[in-house]
Amino acid sequence: MVPAAAKRTNAGEASVFRLDRGSRLLLEYARHFRDFVEDIMTALSEELLQSIAEVLARVPVDPADLAGNVAQLGSQLDGLARLDDLDLLHVEPATGVLPPTEAPHGR
Amino acid sequence: MAANELTRLSIAEAGEQIRRRSLSPVELTRAYLDRIAARDGECRCYITVLREKALAAAAALEKEVGDGHYRGPLHGIPIGLKDLIMTRGIRTTCGSRILKDWVPEADATVATRLFKAGAVLLGKLNLHEFAYGPTGVNPHYGTAQNPWGRDRMPGGSSSGAGGGVAAGLCAGALGTDTGGSVRIPASLCGIVGLKPTYGRVSRAGVVPLAWSLDHVGPMARTVADAAILLQALAGQDPADPSTAAVPVPDYRSGMAGDVRGLRVGIVRELFFERLDPEVRAAVEAAARALEGLGVRLEEVRLPRIHHASPAVFAIISAESMAYHEPYLKTRASEYGADVRARLLTGQFVLATQYLKAQRARQVVRAEVDGVLRQVDALLTPTTPIPAPRTDEREAAVEGVREDVRGWLTRCTRPINLTGNPALSVPCGLTRDGLPIGLQLVGRQFDEATLLRLGQAYEAVSPFRDHRPPLAG
Numbered sequence: 001m002v003p004a005a006a007k008r009t010n011a012g013e014a015s016v017f018r019l020d021r022g023s024r025l026l027l028e029y030a031r032h033f034r035d036f037v038e039d040i041m042t043a044l045s046e047e048l049l050q051s052i053a054e055v056l057a058r059v060p061v062d063p064a065d066l067a068g069n070v071a072q073l074g075s076q077l078d079g080l081a082r083l084d085d086l087d088l089l090h091v092e093p094a095t096g097v098l099p100p101t102e103a104p105h106g107r
Numbered sequence: 108m109a110a111n112e113l114t115r116l117s118i119a120e121a122g123e124q125i126r127r128r129s130l131s132p133v134e135l136t137r138a139y140l141d142r143i144a145a146r147d148g149e150c151r152c153y154i155t156v157l158r159e160k161a162l163a164a165a166a167a168l169e170k171e172v173g174d175g176h177y178r179g180p181l182h183g184i185p186i187g188l189k190d191l192i193m194t195r196g197i198r199t200t201c202g203s204r205i206l207k208d209w210v211p212e213a214d215a216t217v218a219t220r221l222f223k224a225g226a227v228l229l230g231k232l233n234l235h236e237f238a239y240g241p242t243g244v245n246p247h248y249g250t251a252q253n254p255w256g257r258d259r260m261p262g263g264s265s266s267g268a269g270g271g272v273a274a275g276l277c278a279g280a281l282g283t284d285t286g287g288s289v290r291i292p293a294s295l296c297g298i299v300g301l302k303p304t305y306g307r308v309s310r311a312g313v314v315p316l317a318w319s320l321d322h323v324g325p326m327a328r329t330v331a332d333a334a335i336l337l338q339a340l341a342g343q344d345p346a347d348p349s350t351a352a353v354p355v356p357d358y359r360s361g362m363a364g365d366v367r368g369l370r371v372g373i374v375r376e377l378f379f380e381r382l383d384p385e386v387r388a389a390v391e392a393a394a395r396a397l398e399g400l401g402v403r404l405e406e407v408r409l410p411r412i413h414h415a416s417p418a419v420f421a422i423i424s425a426e427s428m429a430y431h432e433p434y435l436k437t438r439a440s441e442y443g444a445d446v447r448a449r450l451l452t453g454q455f456v457l458a459t460q461y462l463k464a465q466r467a468r469q470v471v472r473a474e475v476d477g478v479l480r481q482v483d484a485l486l487t488p489t490t491p492i493p494a495p496r497t498d499e500r501e502a503a504v505e506g507v508r509e510d511v512r513g514w515l516t517r518c519t520r521p522i523n524l525t526g527n528p529a530l531s532v533p534c535g536l537t538r539d540g541l542p543i544g545l546q547l548v549g550r551q552f553d554e555a556t557l558l559r560l561g562q563a564y565e566a567v568s569p570f571r572d573h574r575p576p577l578a579g
Contacts, residue, residue, distance in 0.1 A: 049455055057454040059435055068448035073455050079417030080460050083467045086414060093465035094319070094472075 044074055110138040111579065114275040118332040121278060122180035125172060132172070132183025136165035136227050139185045143229065143276050146579070151249040152271035154190045154200055156230040161185065164227045171225075180335045180359075182225030187277040189265050190231035191238055192323070193312040194218055201314050202234040202264075204247050204441045205434055215312025216344045217281055217323050224339035229277050233267030236446045238283055238316045239427060240264055241291050241515040242497075246443040250497060253296055254575035255541050259494035262295035262515065264288040264316075268326045269296035274578045279327040279336050285316045286419060287489075287519025289324040290531040294489035294544025297533045297575060299561070300326045301333045302519075304552045305526030306351035308337075309344035317426035318349075319465075320419065320523045330532060330561040334358040337554060353552045361555040366563040367401030369556070371547075372482035377412045378518050381505045383492045389535035389543040390488045396567050397486070397560070407478045407485070415471050415521035421456050421464035422524075428453025472525040479527070479550045484560055487518050489531040489544030522548055530557040533570040540576065 046066035053061040113135055116124070124130035140158050147153050168183045188194065191201040193211040200207050214222070222228070233251040235243050243266025244250045251266040253259040254274040261270040265282025269292025272280050282289040284302040293300025302324045310321055325336030341355040373379070373394060379387070398404050428435075431450050439447055479485070495502055495511045502511050522529045527548050534545035545564070549557040565571060 053451070053454055057432075059432065059451070059454055060439065061451060062439065062447075065444070065448045065451055068445075069452045069455065072449065072452045076417055076420045079414075080421060080463075083414055083417060083460075083463050086411065086467050086470050088463065088466045088470065091466040091469050093462045094468045095462075095465055 044070060044077070046070055049073075110141060111275070113138040114142050114278075116278070117329045118184050118278050118327060118335050119180060119329070122182065122184060122335070125183045126177055126180075128172060132165040132169045132227065133162065135183060136161050136185045136229070139229055139277060146274065147276060150252045150254070150270060150274055150276065152233055152251045152267040152274065152276050153187065153230045154202065154233050154248050154267070155198055157197065157228055160197075161227050161229050168225055168227065178223075178225035179339075181221065181339055183227060184225065184278050185227045185229045186221065187229050187232040187268060187271050187280040188218060189234050189238075189268050189280065189282045191234060191283065191314040192218055192281060193314070194228070194231065197228075197231065199231065199314070200248070201238070202236045202245050202248060205438055207247075211312075213312060216309035216346055217313065217340050220339050221281070221336075226339070232265070232271055232277075232280060235264035235266060235288075236443050237314070237431070238264040238285060238288055239446045239449055241287060241512050242495075243269070243292060244445075244497060252577065253494055254577040255297060256494060256539070257577065258496050258498075259541065260295060260497050260499075260511075262292035262490075262494065265292050265326065269293055269298060269300075272296070272298045272326050272328060273575050279325060279332050281323060281336070281340075282326050283313060283316070284322045284324055284519075284523065285320045285423060286516045286523055289322070289326060290489050290519050290529060290544070290546060291515050293326055293531040294533075294546075295494040295542065297542030297570065297573070298326055298328055299330050299333045299533070299565075300324060300531045301337060301554065301557070302522065302529045303337060303341065303554055304528045306349055307353070307528070307552060307554065308340045309347040309350050311344055311346035315426075315430055317423040319426065320423055322523070330530070330558055330565050331359065331362065333530070334362060334558045337558075341554075351552070356555050358555055358558055362559050362562045364559055365401070366397070366560055368403065369484070369560065370403045370405055370482040371397060371560070372405050372407035372478060372485045374407055374409050374412070374478075374485055374487060376409050377521070378487035381491060381507055382488060383504055385535075385537045386488050386491060386493065386543050390486070390545055393534040393545045393564060393568070394486055397564055400563050400567065402560070404486075405482055407482060409474055409478060411471050411474050412521055414467050415524045416517070418464035418467045418471065419520045419524050421460045422468070424449075424453035424456045425461040426453075428456075468524050471521070475525045475527060475548075476551065479548075483550070483556050485548040487546045487548065489518060489546040490515050491517055493537050493539070493541035493543060518546060527551055528554045528557055530554075530561045532561045532565055533568065534564070535569050536573060542570065
């Protein structure tokens with residue numbers, strides 16, 4: 001078990017740092033971290049996604065597709081963030097599902 | 108019997124006549140093939156029609172039944188398969204240009220099981236490209252027609268199966284369902300669609316969209332027909348490790364039971380929050396009809412169900428991208444624009460988001476399973492809106508405008524996350540003459556109760572005497 005204070009209550013509003021210690025420094029950290037996240041959110045752009053695709057995923061992209069990617073991803077980010085509202089600390093992922101044997105095809 | 112009367116017979120009716128040798132499998136198959144030849148140029152439900160193979164199979168099955176060997180209620184029944192289900196020696200395009208010439212060397216397990224049960228394959232059915240979309244719009248093979256309205260979406264991704272079964276171009280079909288792709292076209296085309304429990308029906312030999320969300324399920328004109336198809340499909344398969352060693356009951360005999368005293372839960376969260384008014388009225392009327400049959404209705408709560416949709420987004424995006432990445436690196440221009448864009452979104456989902464979604468899945472599933480210990484089934488609409496126009500990108504419901512893809516999958520995709528069985532049954536028509544679907548969600552591996560409830564409802568449904576105007 002982890003200490004109750006370490007449990008997140010919702011969407012990152014409470015954290016082990018702020019609840020346990022509450023120092024001004026850490027509160028400042030939290031504020032800056034939130035600003036940092038907001039910066040990332042506002043920077044969800046076609047250029048960012050193109051860099052991820054080409055540098056990290058190494059998948060060539062047609063720039064014409066990126067506007068759709070930004071819109072689709074952008075519409076889901078809040079919902080994905082809200083998964084933190086669930087108490088997942090002791091939950092293992094449902095990864096026990098195995099895919100069936102696949103036949104090679106199309107190549 | 109006239110050819111168009113033959114193609115109106117249910118599987119149960121045709122099967123009984125074949126058993127009694129009052130109907131010839133060749134005659135029945137030819138009636139369907141002639142209808143396809145006459146109508147499918149406009150309907151576009153099929154990508155590949157197998158006239159010679161189907162007639163040869165029907166002739167062999169006719170000889171068998173003449174020799175006293177009757178395989179069961181699918182003996183000599185003409186069906187279609189969604190064209191991402193592998194068929195040996197028959198091209199399997201996945202509705203794509205990339206696989207337009209792919210001819211598998213083996214059958215999918217579900218195809219093998221249907222052939223063993225005596226089904227005759229008429230052809231391979233149209234779909235949303237690689238099954239990645241709920242509209243059924245296909246830029247490569249045309250869009251299958253919804254027989255309730257020429258300008259209306261058939262729903263997807265099993266669009267050809269939905270349109271084909273409704274228009275009398277096959278007696279039944281198999282679709283696949285990753286976010287609602289059996290139930291959505293069933294709802295929009297006014298037929299019955301069953302997504303079985305995850306692990307009930309093999310996925311081996313079915314080209315995946317998202318391994319942990321994909322299901323294969325029957326589509327038919329009646330609940331009894333869906334049960335006949337499920338009977339042939341269900342059961343563990345060594346070729347698919349995700350199938351479960353859970354005994355398969357006799358579905359049809361179980362359907363005869365009374366529904367009096369069964370408890371059905373109504374979930375207001377998500378499923379009834381924003382609905383087209385005619386859908387709301389029809390689904391609530393269906394609930395009252397079940398109550399009239401002795402079913403006990405109870406309001407139940409699923410406060411975490413809103414988390415299902417983003418979790419499905421993360422899982423389907425990451426898994427589909429992982430599967431398609433080799434093609435996207437080398438043949439991206441051969442995808443249709445909408446599917447390529449959706450697939451590429453998957454590379455921006457973080458591994459941590461994917462795993463968080465798979466953890467959230469456990470929580471949502473536990474909540475649904477917990478409620479299903481209090482009640483025998485849940486009742487929801489299948490889709491919050493009737494079939495949109497084919498060119499419609501957004502729809503407004505109760506003042507909220509959203510992408511039609513979001514509307515169409517809102518009530519179905521949570522059940523792909525939890526893996527529970529779900530049955531869509533027609534429950535009415537809008538003033539514009541478009542079908543409305545009722546969704547019943549059951550306990551894990553308890554398809555039998557859904558089929559019993561579905562058949563009981565079907566018998567009193569206001570939809571039961573309606574036929575699509577474009578079905579001739």
